[in-house]
Amino acid sequence: MNRLWPLLLTLAGCTHADAADSIRLTVNGPMGMVAGDTVAYTVSWTAPVVVAGLTSAATSYTLTFSASATNGTWTVVADSNLPAGKWTSGSGTGPMPTNVNVTTLNVKSWLTAIPWDSATFTVSLIARNSAGSSSPAVVTWKVKHKIFPPGTPGNTTVDSSVTVVGLLVAPPTINLAVGSSAQLCAYYQMLSGHVAMRSQDALSCQTDYATRFSVFQRAVTPQEQVWADGRCQRWTSSNPSIAIVTTEPGCTGLGWLWMGVPTEVLRAT
Numbered sequence: 711m712n713r714l715w716p717l718l719l720t721l722a723g724c725t726h727a728d729a730a731d732s733i734r735l736t737v738n739g740p741m742g743m744v745a746g747d748t749v750a751y752t753v754s755w756t757a758p759v760v761v762a763g764l765t766s767a768a769t770s771y772t773l774t775f776s777a778s779a780t781n782g783t784w785t786v787v788a789d790s791n792l793p794a795g796k797w798t799s800g801s802g803t804g805p806m807p808t809n810v811n812v813t814t815l816n817v818k819s820w821l822t823a824i825p826w827d828s829a830t831f832t833v834s835l836i837a838r839n840s841a842g843s844s845s846p847a848v849v850t851w852k853v854k855h856k857i858f859p860p861g862t863p864g865n866t867t868v869d870s871s872v873t874v875v876g877l878l879v880a881p882p883t884i885n886l887a888v889g890s891s892a893q894l895c896a897y898y899q900m901l902s903g904h905v906a907m908r909s910q911d912a913l914s915c916q917t918d919y920a921t922r923f924s925v926f927q928r929a930v931t932p933q934e935q936v937w938a939d940g941r942c943q944r945w946t947s948s949n950p951s952i953a954i955v956t957t958e959p960g961c962t963g964l965g966w967l968w969m970g971v972p973t974e975v976l977r978a979t
Contacts, residue, residue, distance in 0.1 A: 733758050733847040743856040747824050754816040758837050768837035773817050776807035782826030790818040828854045872937045873901035896943045904930045906938035
């Protein structure tokens with residue numbers, strides 16, 4: 711009877727064998743305080759121990775990255791089997807949790823989230839073969855975002871190129887007979903000496919604009935043109951016998967400084 715004890719003890723030591731019991735995960739990457747929005751981790755492991763009659767060798771592995779206790783939405787933006795190169799789409803990339811299925815013993819993953827203050831990462835590894843899969847081997851760690859104060863701003867530049875000093879109405883005076891009408895054009899006089907016409911007024915006012923102002927005055931900058939194109943001209947008259955025909959959709963409020971499109975026509979009534 712004493713001779714059976716060593717055999718029984720040996721068998722008892724093997725009954726709990728599982729691939730996850732023999733896999734040892736190693737995680738290399740930033741821990742604790744982390745600067746930047748992207749972190750990279752390399753996860754490596756040893757192949758599970760083969761126990762005769764109980765376990766067989768793994769043919770592939772499923773690695774899962776997940777994040778919790780975080781205010782950011784984490785995404786795996788790239789993966790790499792170190793011998794096989796790096797990829798940015800396909801298995802293993804995308805919003806976490808995400809899985810990558812490999813036959814190697816290591817995976818490097820690039821994780822990012824904007825914004826984030828802290829996060830708890832968990833990596834889980836399952837060994838697989840044609841007979842099934844192992845229990846997961848799991849490693850968990852925490853990181854905190856190290857946020858630096860902003861640097862000193864550079865030189866401050868004041869751009870006065872879109873400073874408007876006047877509104878020019880052309881023609882400046884008109885005489886209307888009863889039943890007649892006249893076209894008025896508005897131009898914006900800039901501090902630079904340029905005079906801008908809205909692009910939407912070109913059909914009605916281009917000829918007058920080209921005749922009335924010099925080449926220098928018409929040499930408006932892109933910034934000045936954008937400013938002028940964003941104005942709405944809403945015409946009013948102090949003469950109750952003058953009716954305003956407006957074609958400025960969406961132009962509301964008083965005065966001429968409003969968003970809108972083309973030019974208006976004055977018509978005597």
